[in-house]
Amino acid sequence: MTDLPRIHISGRSGLGADLKEAGSDFAGAAHRWRLWMALATHDITSRYRGSLLGPFWITATTAAMIGGVGLMYSQLLNLSLAEYIPWLATGIVFWTFFSQVITEGCDAFIASGAIIKQTAIPMMSFIARMVARNLINFAHQLLIIVAVIVYFGLWKVANPLLCLAGFALVLINLCWIALASGIISARFRDVPQIVTAVVQVAVFITPVFWRPEAIKAHRFVLNGNPFYHMLEVTRRPLLGEPVALHSYLLLIAMAVVGWIFAYVLFARTRRRVVHYL
Amino acid sequence: MSSEVAIEMRDLAIRFPVYGADQRSLKRSLAKIAIGGAIGGRGSGGGSNTVSALSHVNLSLKAGDRLALVGPNGSGKTTLLRVMAGVYAPDEGSLTTVGKIAGLLDLSLGLQPTATGNENIYLRGLVAGLSKAQIQAKTEEIASFSGLGQFLGLPLKTYSSGMLARLAFAVATAVDADILLMDEWIAVGDAEFRDAARARLMRLIEQSHILVLASHEMDLVKGLCNKFMHLEHGVASPVMPIEQIDHFMPAQAAGRFASAA
Numbered sequence: 288m289t290d291l292p293r294i295h296i297s298g299r300s301g302l303g304a305d306l307k308e309a310g311s312d313f314a315g316a317a318h319r320w321r322l323w324m325a326l327a328t329h330d331i332t333s334r335y336r337g338s339l340l341g342p343f344w345i346t347a348t349t350a351a352m353i354g355g356v357g358l359m360y361s362q363l364l365n366l367s368l369a370e371y372i373p374w375l376a377t378g379i380v381f382w383t384f385f386s387q388v389i390t391e392g393c394d395a396f397i398a399s400g401a402i403i404k405q406t407a408i409p410m411m412s413f414i415a416r417m418v419a420r421n422l423i424n425f426a427h428q429l430l431i432i433v434a435v436i437v438y439f440g441l442w443k444v445a446n447p448l449l450c451l452a453g454f455a456l457v458l459i460n461l462c463w464i465a466l467a468s469g470i471i472s473a474r475f476r477d478v479p480q481i482v483t484a485v486v487q488v489a490v491f492i493t494p495v496f497w498r499p500e501a502i503k504a505h506r507f508v509l510n511g512n513p514f515y516h517m518l519e520v521t522r523r524p525l526l527g528e529p530v531a532l533h534s535y536l537l538l539i540a541m542a543v544v545g546w547i548f549a550y551v552l553f554a555r556t557r558r559r560v561v562h563y564l
Numbered sequence: 565m566s567s568e569v570a571i572e573m574r575d576l577a578i579r580f581p582v583y584g585a586d587q588r589s590l591k592r593s594l595a596k597i598a599i600g601g602a603i604g605g606r607g608s609g610g611g612s613n614t615v616s617a618l619s620h621v622n623l624s625l626k627a628g629d630r631l632a633l634v635g636p637n638g639s640g641k642t643t644l645l646r647v648m649a650g651v652y653a654p655d656e657g658s659l660t661t662v663g664k665i666a667g668l669l670d671l672s673l674g675l676q677p678t679a680t681g682n683e684n685i686y687l688r689g690l691v692a693g694l695s696k697a698q699i700q701a702k703t704e705e706i707a708s709f710s711g712l713g714q715f716l717g718l719p720l721k722t723y724s725s726g727m728l729a730r731l732a733f734a735v736a737t738a739v740d741a742d743i744l745l746m747d748e749w750i751a752v753g754d755a756e757f758r759d760a761a762r763a764r765l766m767r768l769i770e771q772s773h774i775l776v777l778a779s780h781e782m783d784l785v786k787g788l789c790n791k792f793m794h795l796e797h798g799v800a801s802p803v804m805p806i807e808q809i810d811h812f813m814p815a816q817a818a819g820r821f822a823s824a825a
Contacts, residue, residue, distance in 0.1 A: 291568060291742065294650065297658035298577075322690040329687065333678035336719070405673045406691060407650030474583070475590040558653040562581050 299558065302551075309554035315409035323412045327419035345427045353379055353431065360496055369439055376435045377522040378495040384425040385461060385517055386486045391417050392465025393472035393479035400564035410557055414466050418458075436525065444527025453520030456535070459542045460517070463549035470556050473563040489514050513541060568662050569742045569773040571625040571648060575657035578618040578643060578798075617643045621657070621800045623793065627773040631803065632785040634778075634813070635795035641778035644795070645669055645745045648776060663742030663773060666692065668750060671732040681716030681723075681731055682707075688735045702738045709764065710734035711757070729753055737764055744772035748779055782809070 299305065316323070335341045353376045361371040392414070396403065399413040436442050472478040493514040494502075502509055509515050516534040523530045618640045625631055633641040646652050647659060649667040674691035675684050685706050689699035707716055710730045720728060729752040752761055769775050769788065779785050785792065785806070792809050794801040804812065 291663050293660070293662045295658065295660045296650070296653050298654050298656040319690075319693075321696060325687055325690055329676055329679055329683065333676065336678060402674055402691065404651060405646075405649075405670045406667065408691065475593065477590040481590075559581065561651060563583065 302554070305554040305557070306551070309550060309557055312409045312553075312557060313411050316411035316415055319409065319412055320415070322408070323416040324419055326416045327423060330416070330420045331423050342424070342427050345424050346430050349379060349383065349428050350431050356496065364497060364501075373435050373439050373441055373526055374498065374522075375496060376431055377525055378518060380425070380428045380432055381518055381521045382490065382493070382495045382514075383428065384421060385457065385514065386490070387424070388418060388421050388461045389464055389468065390479070390483055390486055391421065392461075392468045393482050395465060395469040396473045396560055397469075397479075397564065403561055403564055410553075410560060411466075414462065414469060417465065417469075418462060432525065441526060446524040446527065449524035449530070450521055453524060453530070453535075456538050456542065457517045457521060460513075460538060460545060463542070463545040467545075467549040467552055470552055470560060473560055474556075493518065513537070567627050569627045570660070570662045571623065571743065571774060571776070572660040573621050573623045573647075573657065576618060576621040576647065576654045576659055577616070577656035578640075578647060578652055579614040579655045580617050582613045582615055616798055618647070618795075618798045618800070623800070623803050625774050625776070625791075625803075629791055630769075630775045630777070630789040632777055632779060632789035632792040632806065632809075633795060634780070634782075634785065634792055634809070639795040640798040640800075641795055642669070642747055643798075644800075645747055645776060645778055648743070648745055661743065664740065665743045665745065666739040666741030666772075667745040668736055669745060669747045671729070671736045671750065671752075673736070675720060675728075675732060675735075677721040678719055680719050681710075681712055684720060684731065685716075685735055689738075692739060706734045706738045709738075709760070726753060730757060733761055737761075737768055739768070741768075741772050743774045744769060744776070746775070746777045746779075749777075749781065749784055782813070785809070 331342050335344060338344060340347055353372065356379075357368065357372045357375050360375070361368050364371065395413050395417045396410070399416070402408060403410070403413070436445055468478065468482055472482070489512070492508065493512055494509070495518065499509055499515065499519075510533075516537050519534045520530055520538060621644065623631075633644060635641055643652065645667065646669065647654065648661065649665060649669065674688050676687060679687060682703070685703055686699055689702065694702075707713075710716070710733075712727060712731060715723065715727065716731075720731070723731070733750060733752045750761070750765065751758060775788070777785065777789060786809065789806050791803050792806050792812075793803050794812060801812070
């Protein structure tokens with residue numbers, strides 16, 4: 288009997304072996320959760336070290352934005368603050384998380400290049416690091432949503448469990464998007480710019496600030512926008528409003544197709560990502 | 565069992581795809597698809613050029629082997645070490661390692677300038693694959709060896725380069741490895757630290773079962789190693805006993821080291 292670790296790596300031997308090795312990479316990353324959690328925590332603390340509020344700056348800046356935009360847009364859209372602020376607060380907080388995971392996903396491997404090029408660490412650890420970091424940020428912003436729900440009495444109608452289920456579904460989707468864009472961005476350095484541009488446009492064509500009910504014609508622009516459905520399944524349950532079934536179906540279909548795509552892409556490129564960096 | 569520690573390479577080849585500034589651009593790739601030239605063209609025929617970094621490397625090391633990798637710059641020594649460390653996967657052939665591997669390839673690996681010395685000890689330990697308990701068991705020893713005392717509570721960016729090197733060295737060498745990979749001998753710090761560092765490295769080498777050392781220093785290699793392999797343009801010689809190194813090394817190399825000494 289021996290407890291010595293044994294590693295055997297050979298040249299690529301087809302898609303089947305690639306898929307299996309990709310699976311081992313996922314398992315290895317899960318096993319090393321302490322590493323990517325520590326790196327994620329470090330990412331946050333290093334950014335706010337020496338500042339008075341620390342990571343609660345995230346909370347403060349978002350709260351200020353909701354206050355400012357809320358006061359102006361509620362008049363613009365002819366809504367009372369009680370109607371508009373909960374809509375806006377949930378929209379901005381969820382949107383910030385979704386868009387950050389996607390844009391930072393492009394950088395997930397590039398930013399960890401120094402480590403990837405020197406030592407053997409499962410590649411998925413770096414996606415996990417980025418997602419964990421953004422979840423920590425998101426947790427700080429969640430305080431705003433809790434405050435809004437309490438202040439406007441929405442706790443009477445909110446369905447947090449349904450929101451959590453919707454959030455999990457969105458997170459599963461965000462992870463494959465981040466994995467795929469992380470790989471493609473490492474190879475093609477134009478992609479991060481393109482993704483950033485798309486996300487910047489998306490904030491205006493997605494109902495973050497305004498209500499989708501206001502759109503009467505050209506509904507396909509709305510329904511064809513995955514961000515719209517991501518916001519629907521997370522925001523509506525908190526406001527005690529019903530979610531259309533097709534939003535769930537679309538996100539489930541997107542998760543299945545997207546993960547198959549991202550997993551195969553990862554399996555085929557996993558050994559080469561180190562050469563891209 | 566220590567006697568089982570081994571490194572085995574069979575016909576191992578590593579090719580580096582070279583992605584020029586142009587080829588990284590999506591426009592170029594899309595343009596190629598539009599022209600119809602490179603669809604499905606992966607590998608050598610496809611857009612990227614490849615450089616053969618290592619080809620047909622065969623070696624078999626067992627416990628007690630101390631292998632020197634010698635050869636000019638760019639001959640593939642570091643690449644071979646990185647293959648052993650698991651950074652590059654072989655394109656052809658196979659690699660089998662038995663035993664815990666530690667690489668002293670880049671001392672600054674995983675060090676975060678914005679984190680404190682203590683935080684870096686923890687992070688670096690995690691990067692090296694240690695458990696939380698193992699790191700805690702080593703922390704005090706690392707701290708005392710580095711001699712940094714209360715400075716460990718400050719972020720790395722406030723350190724002098726000498727202090728940084730001390731910490732990096734102390735952390736990187738606090739490993740228990742069956743297989744030790746070294747890219748050149750590491751010499752850091754002031755005279756006093758240098759002696760302590762030397763003793764620590766020698767202890768680490770003695771504790772390991774296999775050492776692979778890439779170096780240009782012939783005297784060092786002769787003192788530490790019992791076998792050597794010569795690399796040139798990614799082509800490796802067979803593993804030979806160290807006694808033959810003087811016969812094997814080209815005359816100009818001998819001359820170069822004589823003039824350097």
